Ligand SMILES: Cc1cc2nc3c(=O)[nH]c(=O)nc-3n(C[C@H](O)[C@H](O)[C@H](O)COP(=O)(O)OP(=O)(O)OC[C@H]3O[C@@H](n4cnc5c(N)ncnc54)[C@H](O)[C@@H]3O)c2cc1C
């Protein structure tokens with residue numbers, strides 16, 4: 001599917017020559033996201049309005065050119081990587097709309113707005129947009145909606161999906177849809193808002209979102225519970241889920257992650273142990289927060305915590321969360337290539353998943369560490385390796401394979417929040433049967449009959465091979481091994 | 485302190501391959517750096533972001549991309565402001581990778597001949613006698629209003645125009661024909677480098693690093709810094725023979741020039757024998773603190789350079805580190821122990837533009853707040869992005885005028901949003917650039933741009949009446 005000179009000329013007419021790039025250096029800059037396997041597009045185009053997106057998609061559909069929507073390129077499943085070539089559609093300039101309306105408690109946000117900017121705008125009006133992916137200083141609202149992003153606070157407040165009231169979406173032929181609205185209740189027609197949320201850029205291009213905001217919880221505090229046994233920490237997660245109160249965040253760190261994080265940026269706190277649970281509670285006032293903390297402390301001790309620390313002040317809470325934030329950076333000092341999985345299990349199976357991960361680490365001799373959003377079963381098993389060592393990478397691949405099997409065997413899912421993208425599509429048929437995949441394919445065909453939007457992504461590759469432009473491209477590479 | 489070009493040069497001699505592979509592998513492409521990068525902020529294109537620069541540099545170094553004008557543009561527009569380094573959770577040395585890639589031989593024929601204004605400056609600052617002529621020269625420039633002439637010639641000689649724009653922010657130069665009468669010109673400033681009236685035994689001698697541009701055009705800032713140190717009860721030793729720190733040369737890749745400047749400065753300060761080497765130019769300070777790595781490969785100088793670097797402190801960091809004078813004993817410069825001089829609040833609303841090499845390389849952020857909080861009578865207000873470069877970046881504003889001005893104009897919008905009367909900086913280049921910004925934003929007369937030492941001294945120095953009465957204020 002090479003792009004013709006005529007098509008490029010059409011693009012340049014549409015958005016102006018200074019926003020269409022074909023230089024090899026530009027193509028390198030738009031060849032990757034936060035995953036490891038880049039692929040070069042044939043051209044990059046930047047758009048700044050819904051109108052431009054619409055006319056561009058009409059042009060691309062007619063010319064059958066694959067289009068890879070891209071927000072900030074922080075995706076962890078390869079969704080914005082232009083495998084198979086075609087056009088990268090850079091949407092970060094759709095950032096001019098950002099209005100917060102306290103009367104309706106909604107925000108209307110351009111798809112290119114950075115998530116943190118929405119957080120700040122909402123806070124300035126005393127409101128709160130809870131979804132908080134760790135990448136929030138960089139990622140875009142469009143990317144969050146496309147991936148249905150989560151984050152630590154989603155345990156109590158839900159994921160992106162729970163805050164999307166309305167969407168403006170452009171379909172492959174250029175049609176502009178206005179879906180949902182500004183009301184909490186809305187059952188007029190099919191709920192296409194939910195369909196597009198999490199569709200990974202395969203059904204349409206999101207240009208604007210209307211998002212629900214809630215009041216700021218004014219008070220918060222943090223607890224840290226230390227364990228001599230990782231599984232006990234896992235069992236605490238189950239106990240907290242049953243006894244409550246619901247924490248605003250509940251994160252787990254295993255011994256290796258604590259050790260690396262402390263070596264990297266010492267917290268000044270004594271955190272030696274086999275496992276650490278970090279728990280945040282929030283509420284309307286300090287009395288409520290204090291009460292919740294006391295009850296959670298009780299649950300932790302009852303489930304075998306050796307020691308429970310309640311942060312004395314915001315500074316100490318900050319130091320505790322700093323430990324959690326340091327883990328990612330700390331473990332890549334050990335080995336540079338980080339493979340982040342986000343297989344997720346039902347909360348009650350967290351202790352068993354932890355046991356199986358330990359077995360997988362031992363069986364394949366890989367450097368696997370566990371840290372993540374334990375409260376919602378979204379453990380992040382991370383493997384660090386050296387991508388320049390093929391033997392090690394082969395072991396990593398077998399370990400990842402086993403991780404997916406373990407999660408599915410426990411009634412879980414391949415991905416909790418990062419999406420299927422390119423990386424996980426070859427595992428999709430383990431979770432979804434032929435009937436489910438056929439239904440999804442039918443949805444894809446209904447919205448994008450020419451298969452130009454993110455062709456080959458998010459669907460199992462045996463479902464997409466041979467279809468439309470770009471479909472099935474790069475599958476050989478995909479099958480050859482893990483793409484960390 | 486290994487971020488500078490000096491470290492690169494030291495590393496390249498032994499072959500670049502392992503160095504860059506390690507650096508490259510550190511980048512996990514998370515893009516946590518993008519929001520801090522001024523060029524990405526203005527241009528919104530991945531190639532002008534830190535992550536983009538790392539990946540493009542990697543592609544060039546691994547031979548996946550041929551050096552061409554566009555990749556040169558991505559790399560060459562990096563301000564070397566090091567904001568990305570502060571933001572990066574993995575401490576990826578972005579600018580080191582950029583410089584390594586720019587050192588590829590294939591870039592040489594592509595690179596634009598060094599800008600004439602830049603070459604002129606590099607040559608001038610390296611020689612004491614040209615610096616001696618700089619002040620009178622600038623006086624002539626200002627008297628004859630050559631700036632206007634240069635600007636109007638700008639369409640034919642663009643480098644002259646960009647020089648003129650920046651020079652517009654200079655303070656008025658004293659006439660060389662009327663020898664400066666310190667008492668009349670700046671009544672509160674004692675003669676430079678005079679010892680404190682009562683130097684304390686064991687109080688720690690300091691020597692002051694003057695800096696070339698700083699001393700030539702912002703001598704008043706150096707005087708204010710020295711006065712502050714003396715007011716703190718310290719003896720300020722002089723270090724004759726010191727010169728330019730070599731930062732500009734280092735960033736232009738003229739490493740050997742920079743090394744010889746380093747040796748000259750180290751020798752000068754060794755002779756003075758101070759405990760601390762204090763300076764008031766964030767960029768120079770960062771370079772002084774990198775002498776250790778710059779001369780690491782030189783057996784004769786390595787340990788001397790490391791010892792020197794460990795003594796270097798920025799004026800605001802140094803002052804904020806002193807204890808507040810306690811109780812009635814703390815009377816300004818007569819205090820028994822070195823102490824932080826006490827400020828009187830001024831009726832001003834103050835904001836801070838952190839100078840890149842102070843905040844991102846030297847890691848000095850809170851001292852400016854500590855010192856200025858008691859000074860800002862109408863409040864200390866933070867800029868939305870206080871630690872994001874103003875576009876000055878050494879000689880960047882002369883080389884990449886258009887982009888530098890776009891970055892500057894964005895910064896001025898931020899300044900307006902604070903409603904501040906004074907923008908405080910910590911580096912001469914930033915002062916010049918922001919003064920240009922004030923003029924461009926039509927804020928002349930409303931907003932002053934001052935070095936932190938100037939404003940502090942304004943709030944510390946004895947008032948005229950107190951001086952007459954022989955008293956001093958603490
Ligand atoms: C350090 C780090 C931490 C992270 N932490 C979390 C976390 O805690 N929780 C979490 O859920 N994720 C996390 N992520 C993953 C990632 O940040 C999210 O998936 C985010 O939503 C991606 O946004 P983006 O703008 O970068 O999208 P991109 O990476 O550019 O794109 C992601 C996908 O969305 C599509 N897309 C983007 N914009 C649009 C649009 N406007 N319309 C249609 N399709 C579009 C793309 O085609 C692609 O398929 C993390 C990533 C990193 C690097």
Ligand code: SF4
Pocket residue numbers: 510511512513514515516517518534535538571572573574575576578
């Ligand atoms: S340089 Fe650092 S912050 Fe930027 S993408 Fe790489 S790892 Fe992330």
Ligand code: SF4
Pocket residue numbers: 520521522523524533534537561562563564565566567568569578579
């Ligand atoms: S040094 Fe400054 S300009 Fe260069 S990439 Fe980093 S943040 Fe951007």
